[in-house]
Amino acid sequence: MSRSRPGAVRARIESLLRRFAGISGIDRVLIAFAALGLSVLVGFFIVLGSGRVAECSTAAWTMPITGLGFCYDPFEVFFVLFNGALGGPFYVWEPGILNPEWLPITLPWLGFMPGWSPFNNAFALTMSETTLLVFTGLSVAVAFRAGLFNIGTQGQLVVGALLTALVVVALAPLFPANRVGGVILIAIGVLAGAVGGGLWGAIPGALKAYADANEVITTIMLNFIAANVAYVLVLEVFRAEGSSVVATADVPEYAQIGPWLFPPTGDFAEAALLIGLVSLVGLYLFLEHTSLGYDLRVSGIQPLAAEYSGVNAKLTTVRAMTLSGALGGIGGSIWVLMSEGRWVESIPDLGFDGITVSILAGNNPLGVLPAAALFGVLKGGALQVGFQTDVPPELVGVLRGLIILFVAMPEFFRLIGKRLVPDEPEATRGGDGKDGDGVGGTAAVDDGGEASA
Amino acid sequence: MASDFDRRRFIQAAGITGIAGLAGCTGGPEGSSDDGSSDDGSSDDGSSDDGSSDDGSDGSGSSDDGYNVGMVYALGGLGDESFNDAAQRGIIDAAEDFDVSYDESQPADAGEFSQFQRLYAESTDPDYDLVASIGFAQLDALTETAPDFPEQNFLLVDDQLDEPNVASYQFSEEEGSFLTGALAALLTQQSFSAGAGETNTDASRIGFVGGVDAPLIRKFQAGYEAGAAYVSEDVEVSTSYVGDFTDPSGGQEAALSMIGSDVDIIYHAAGGSGVGVFQAAQDEGRFAIGVDSDQSLTEDDFDDVILASMVKRVDRAVYESVENVVNGEFEGGSQVLLGLEEEGVSCVYGNAIGDDIPQEVKDEVDSVRDEIIAGNIDVPTDPDDV
Known part of the structure; x- marks a missing residue:
């Protein structure tokens, strides 16, 4: 093996990448599930290994035959991770796989809660994370499709969230304190978030279009600017009276997006997910079925060709970044109005996770939902693992990262494959143009083989 | 085929090495098994003086009739050699002195404070007698959680909350x-x-x-x-x-x-x-x-x-409130201020x-x-x- 000729290695890598580039549709889903299984398997051994190195008084799991004891039970970890994310519908060590008290629909307002119902707090956390990541994932995806790498969704989310909180708190006295006033306020708040995030996203867009500034750098910088300016503004000007943390005043209860079926103690509201799904389908239709969306995709795939065929590439860049920022900003609005009830300084890294969600989804809006759901499950499950087992949060973080890495890698190879490997010579398919991801280049594979010669 | 064979041999070798490596590791649960490798050289990290309650927690199965305490730490988590570790010393000491077992949670962001508080409050297996919220940043979360669980005792360290089921400890x-x-x-x-x-x-x-x-x-x-x-x-x-x-x-x-x-x-x-x-x-x-x-x-x-x-003395606040729970003297709504006089704070000169x-x-x-x-x-x- 080690004496293989460089040419053979290169041919092999190329054929591998080509295979990745060729797969699509149902195969990708199957591969994702296979990768998930593999990551669980690898994670299993990581849990075992760290359970062996850690010190504890009693073994959580003893390996059959060898009698070796381990501090963490890998079966339990993964079971709790996925089961806990749903609020524990399954019993495994008790008789029966399904929770015996399971009821398909248990409505909280009927006043009883026998056994598991889908509307529980743990599942609410999972769904809440999913909902928020739908927005940030879409935000990154739309920029990607226009050939722009928007790392700045986090900053756009921070700005959108702050504007939402401030506008809603400021306007609340003008509207009646009831459901109607609340709905109006929510609409205004989401709009404010979209405008704030959109403007914040338009800045790097304009810099890219008219000053040729690399959007990766400007968006990263704008993240820091957004976070710190927002922090100082809230600290010095908008801080709620007597608050021990840096946070704005609370948005009034009636102006928060409340749940219909889920318990009000959770952080999830179905209406917010609905807004997310509408944005998702809307974005898909926009990209695939409108002329503006076509312009956007074409400038993503081949900017020069787009320009030549009459697309205003500069304006398209600004538009794409504005749309991307607006989606990130709405994510911030939803975070304020659904989860937190105010702007508070410790904002989770939703914008950065959105990048991974988008890559997982192959930058396709329709794929964002399952990708976000995977993140949601991992988030909700990790909390349950932290609560129910002795596994330290760092190890849970490793497992989460591992799962994401494994599921994202085939997709990543596919994108690379499409980019680097020219189409198979015998089947000269003209660019299928289905998934736009960057400018095609073929140079990079050429220097792969020489090194080992 | 030849390359497949190589690969298989590699996997075998890697697997054997891995298992041997695992078996060779020291540490692991003490006295759990007959492998005799539990010499463990004990806790060289020095963060807590005995290995028995190192990464601590549940053991809840062992003493069902005892008291259970749920610890929700501040951001930064355990191992900060400062605030959270001081709180942990308090619960470790209490667990040694009383029939108390405890479970620990380290929230990764501020949004998780209320999640963990709620999980402990809702838990029935075991039923937690006290939920300790460590750190002032948990005030807002606890303000919402505490009224939802009027039967649950809470401890809040570093801020005060006027609820009948919350004991607040502050320091001067x-x-x-x-x-x-x-x-x-x-x-x-x-x-x-x-x-x-x-x-x-x-x-x-x-x-x-x-x-x-x-x-x-x-x-x-x-x-x-x-x-x-x-x-x-x-x-x-x-x-x-x-x-x-x-x-x-x-x-x-x-x-x-x-x-x-x-x-x-x-x-x-x-x-x-x-x-x-x-x-x-x-x-x-x-x-x-x-x-x-x-x-x-x-x-x-x-x-x-x-x-x-x-x-x-965050450890003292934790220890005292656990002691109160054990003695049936837990006073919800109480607000304790520990100053120089109470030796809740002090200026201790460096060891070296x-x-x-x-x-x-x-x-x-x-x-x-x-x-x-x-x-x-x-x-x-x-x-x-x-």
Whole structure:
């Protein structure tokens, strides 16, 4: 093996990448599930290994035959991770796989809660994370499709969230304190978030279009600017009276997006997910079925060709970044109005996770939902693992990262494959143009083989 | 085919090596099995003195009839050698003295505070007798959680909440910080060297590095500034906030820029970011003052620059409230303030270089302490009142 000729290695890598580039549709889903299984398997051994190195008084799991004891039970970890994310519908060590008290629909307002119902707090956390990541994932995806790498969704989310909180708190006295006033306020708040995030996203867009500034750098910088300016503004000007943390005043209860079926103690509201799904389908239709969306995709795939065929590439860049920022900003609005009830300084890294969600989804809006759901499950499950087992949060973080890495890698190879490997010579398919991801280049594979010669 | 065969052999070899490696590891559960490898060389990390309750928790199966305590730590988590570890010492001590088992949770972000509080409150297996919320940042979450579970006892450390099922423990950080301020001001005015540090005789400047600009941390700053001003009007105090409790490099930056402007003693109230302050002091040959725990012990790599620590007995708050629960004396709605007099806060000299501090300085600090306890000094809690 080690004496293989460089040419053979290169041919092999190329054929591998080509295979990745060729797969699509149902195969990708199957591969994702296979990768998930593999990551669980690898994670299993990581849990075992760290359970062996850690010190504890009693073994959580003893390996059959060898009698070796381990501090963490890998079966339990993964079971709790996925089961806990749903609020524990399954019993495994008790008789029966399904929770015996399971009821398909248990409505909280009927006043009883026998056994598991889908509307529980743990599942609410999972769904809440999913909902928020739908927005940030879409935000990154739309920029990607226009050939722009928007790392700045986090900053756009921070700005959108702050504007939402401030506008809603400021306007609340003008509207009646009831459901109607609340709905109006929510609409205004989401709009404010979209405008704030959109403007914040338009800045790097304009810099890219008219000053040729690399959007990766400007968006990263704008993240820091957004976070710190927002922090100082809230600290010095908008801080709620007597608050021990840096946070704005609370948005009034009636102006928060409340749940219909889920318990009000959770952080999830179905209406917010609905807004997310509408944005998702809307974005898909926009990209695939409108002329503006076509312009956007074409400038993503081949900017020069787009320009030549009459697309205003500069304006398209600004538009794409504005749309991307607006989606990130709405994510911030939803975070304020659904989860937190105010702007508070410790904002989770939703914008950065959105990048991974988008890559997982192959930058396709329709794929964002399952990708976000995977993140949601991992988030909700990790909390349950932290609560129910002795596994330290760092190890849970490793497992989460591992799962994401494994599921994202085939997709990543596919994108690379499409980019680097020219189409198979015998089947000269003209660019299928289905998934736009960057400018095609073929140079990079050429220097792969020489090194080992 | 040949390559497949190679691959299989590689996997076999890797698998065998891996299992052998696992088996060779020390550590693992003690006495769990007959493999005899439980020699474990015991807990060399020194964070807690016996291995039995190391990463602690549940063991709940072992004592079903005992008491159960759920710990929700502050951000930064365990291993901060400061605030959270002090709280953990309290629960470890309580678990040794009483029939108490405990479970620990380390929230990864502020949104998880309420999630964990709720999980403990809702849990029926085991039923938690006390849910300890460590840190002022949990106030907002607990304000929402506590009324939903009127039967559940909560402990809140570092802030107060007026709910009938919440016992609040606060500390007079400003009193302890007053002493460290006085100490720093006395030392910066004289030529003093000990361990790896020495004072700067060119100027009389001392510094304060805070974690997050919150009312609680401002209490540290206010006490420190007031203590320095009490000793001498000529001492200048520079102040900086890192903006984070888990950012050592930010703490180091802040401390380095202070040292660059002739500051020679820096007091931090910055949790995990404070390690950076120690690092800067050590690199530049100046002094630092620790916080919450005796950091010359918990951060013993830096004990040659840690003059003293403003020890805050978070462990006592946890221990006491657990004791109250066990004795059936838990008082919801109670608000306990632990100051110098109650020994809830104190100024503890560094383990390595504390002995080098001149006796007259220590006497002076002692007399300030007595004055505060006697009520002769009015210690401000807001830097604006200094």
